[in-house]
Amino acid sequence: MIQSNAEKDRKDQEQQNCKAICFGPPDFDLICDSYQKVKNPTAQKPGSMYKPGVLKDPLNTLQSWKDSESPCNFSGISCDPNTHQVTGISLANQSLEGNIPSQLANCTSLRVLDLSGNSFIGPLPDFSSFEQLQILDISENYISGDFPSWVGKLSGLTSLSLAENDFNEGGIPESLGNLKNLTLIYMANCNFSGEIPSSIFELSLLETLDFSKNKLSGMFPKAITNLRYLKKIELYSNNLTGKIPPELANLTRLREFDISHNQMTGDLPVEIGNLTELVVFQLYENHFSGEIPKGLGDLQHLVGFSVYRNGFTGEFPQNFGRYSPLNSIDISENQFSGAFPKFLCEGKKLQFLLALDNNFSGEFPDSFSECKTLERFRVSQNRLFGEIADGIWGLPNAKIIDFADNGFNGRISSEIEISISLNQLFLQNNKFSGELPSELGALTQLQKLSASNNSLSGKIPWQIGKMNQLSSLHLEGNSLAGEIPSELSKCTRLVDLDLAGNSLTGNIPESLSLLSSLNSLNLSQNRLFGFIPENLQTLKLSSIDFSKNQLSGSIPSELLMIAGDQAFLGNKGLCIDQKLQNGRSSEIVICSPKPKHKQIIGDHLTLVCIILLALTLVLAGLGLVSYKSFKVEESSKENDLERGSRKDPNWKLESFHQTELEAEELNNLEEENLIGSGGTGKVYRLDLKNGGPVAVKQLWKGNEVKVMMAEMEILGKIRHRNVLKLYACLTRGEANCLVFEFMANGNLSQALRREIKGQPELDWNRRKDIVELLDRRVSLHNEDEMMKVLKVALLCTTKLPSVRPTMREVVKMLIDVDPCIVTTGEKNSELQTSYIHEEAVQGAAQQMRKLLKATRNFDSCN
Secondary structure (H helix, E strand, O other): OOOOHHHHHHHHHHHHHHHHHHHOOOOOOOOOOOOOEOOOOOOOOOOOOEOOOOOEOOOOHHHHOOOOOOHHHOOOEEEOOOOOOEEEEEOOOOOOEEEOOHHHHHOOOOOEEEOOOOEEEEOOOOOOOOOOOOEEEOOOOEEEEOOOHHHHHOOOOOEEEOOOOEEOOEOOOHHHHHOOOOOEEEOOOOOEEEOOOHHHHHOOOOOEEEOOOOEEEEEOOHHHHHOOOOOEEEOOOOEEEEOOOHHHHHOOOOOEEEOOOOEEEEEOOHHHHHOOOOOEEEOOOOEEEEOOOHHHHHOOOOOEEEOOOOEEEEEOOOOOOOOOOOOEEEOOOOEEEEOOOOOOOOOOOOOEEEOOOOEEEEEOOHHHHHOOOOOEEEOOOOEEEEEOOHHHHOOOOOOEEEOOOOEEEEOOOHHHHHOOOOOEEEOOOOEEEEEOOHHHHHOOOOOEEEOOOOEEEEEOOHHHHHOOOOOEEEOOOOEEEEEOOHHHHHOOOOOEEEOOOOEEEOOOOHHHHHOOOOOEEEOOOOOOEEOOOHHHHHOOOOEEEOOOOEEEEEOOHHHHHHHOHHHHOOOOEEEEOHHHHOOOOOOOEEOOOOOOOOOOHHHHHHHHHHHHHHHHHHHHHHHHHHHHHHHHHHHHHHHHHHHHHHHOOOOEEEEOOOOOOOHHHHHHOOHHHEEEEOOOEEEEEEEOOOOOEEEEEEEOOOHHHHHHHHHHHHHOOOOOOOOOOEEEEEEEOOEEEEEEEOOOOOOHHHHHHOEEOOEEOOOHHHHHHHHHHHHHOOOHHHHHHHHHHHHHHHHHOOOOHHHOOOHHHHHHHHHHHOOOEEOOOOOOOOOEEOOOOOHHHHHHHHHHHHHHHHOOOOOOOO
16 A cells, blocks of 8 residues: 555654654753763764763663664664554663653653663652553662652552662652552662551552561561462561561462561461462571471472571471472571481482581481582581491582581591582581591692591691692691691692691601792691791791791791790700890790701711712713713724634633633623623623633723733732632633622612612611711711811812812812821921721712822813
8 A cells, every 4th residue: 555645744743753752852862962972073983972961871772872763763762563652761781870861751651661770870850750651660770869759659550669779768658559550569778767658568469579678677567468469578688576477378379588687586387388389488697486387398399498597496397308499498507406307409409508506416318418419518516426428528519518516427538529619628626537538639629628626647648739729728636647748839829727736747848938828837736857947937927836846946037026936835956046035035945156066967968968969070070071982992992802812712711719610611701691891891791501600801902901910910819708709810812801709789879779579678768877877987076177078069069160170179178178187297298197087088088089190181170
């Protein structure tokens, strides 16, 4: 059908009328001059600036509001399809800021006005002209001034939401009782005071009544039970008093009931158990008493139940949760007694179970092993006992597990590793025993672990170092033994560490200084020994306790200033630097200014190790320089042996000990029996036909052979149990062989590394005994000389080769520190030495002299 011009003109006029009605005369740009763009020729984006006092629209929600368009095309605007008049404005949660324009009152056809969840300020304009308005929602803004009295004139309202604003304190207007069509009142946090007017209870169609978070007072209104359509009552956080009337059971449609945080008293009426549609029931922080009606345990729709901080007593209904999809229950801080209810997680949907601070007794039900939905699990401060089932330890979604302050015993199950979401684990003040499971290391999200005052034993597992989110670790008051694991230093977020009252041994790990966030450290009442690490002073500690251990040495000054003497008492070996005494009285002795004769073995071990290190570096340098020439000569020496054997086929034998050796057996030397190779020849193992194994050394050709032959002539005459036997010497042309006793136990390097049944034969305890034996040979009266030797070693190992001393200078320095060198007094007389009891120092000097003679071509220590 072709539309006539008259009809078209009529509709256009209706649109203009609609725009004029809702947005005012043309001098108001769109939303009654409250939304205007500033024309800026330099701006690249439209709507980037606005005039002062207009709405701020950071989300550009109103970008589509253009004067040339019909308002029915605007974002958030709805119109009547026939009249084209604006019937709805819905701009919820758009971050709009500013005053609500009073020109909106021109939109008299509005049925819905929803400006909730924005940042509107100032008083509400008078919208009493909205005679057709059904839904008014301006909740969660910053509206101020008196509560608008004109609201009682909007008789068509079915839903009224002005909650969460900044109205002046005052009473609930009686005129709200005129809104007979209301099904919802949402007036939370509107600064109401006084009693709820009786007219409110005449709103017979009301389904939701919410006056929560106000300052309402007076008795809980019995008249509320007249509102038979009520599904939701929210009166929490007020000052209501009195008891819950039994008539509340008449509200058979009631699904949510919350009167928490009031001043209510008395017992719960048994009739409440008849509210079969209940989904949420909350009475926390009141003064209720008596028992929970058993009928509540038979509800089939209950999801949330919270009655904490009341005075309820008696047994909790044992069927509670058996027939309902319970998700959350908090019955903490009451006086419930008897067995713990075992069906709370029957619906397999329970996430929050809080029952702390009651008088529940008996064993904890094993049925909770299947409750893998739990996120917060707290049953502390009861009288529960017995072992906890393995499955209860493994809760993959749990953020908190709290068994503290009960009488639980048994072990902490290794299934704790399943609880990978755990943030807090509280086990203190029970009777748990056994070792801490290494599986705790799997809890990488754990922030707090408290297992103090139990009967735990064994070592602290090093896997705790994997808990990189750990901020608090309390293991005090147990029977833990062994050393403090150094891996604890990997818990870099640790703020509070308490290991007091155990049987821990060993040194305090220096790596604890890496815990840069550590604020409190308690290692008291253990068996720790050794020094207190100086680097602990770098931490920002405010609380320290190292008392009642076996620590020794000087107390670091910074730690002493922080904690005082009390933190270090009970350690007989500890002392205070004389400079820190300052005339104050102290139970801790003052450190001696001079070193004592008796020193700790660790000092000598350190000194010996440094000297050995210096000698090792010197020998390594010499070996590196001579390696190349050795490789060049090796091949020529082997050729010499072969040529020697070809010149004279018969061996000449000279025996020193009786042996079954036949000279021709030397022809059986094979490379697969090679034992070793050195500067004078190769050594082979040879199994004799008529005897046991012997060691045969083929000598290289040269002056070394002549020298060695002379030495062997002497060695062949020696008879001593600690000297290797030389059986015979054989020559053939230029080939020379020495036959020695075969030693099956290997050399020193092998002895240091040999293992028996997987364990080192020469373990650290035996090595320590050897060092102590050597250490006793060093006179305690010659520590100055030892320190001088140490300085020589440090000079030889300095980083810059140019500043290292020559070998001659090293020998001279060692001779200078020798306290037992006697000079004849003649100008060119030689030095002669006598050894008394400092063989260790003189031995080092003697070795250096020998090295000098063998290395005349090398001029420096490097």
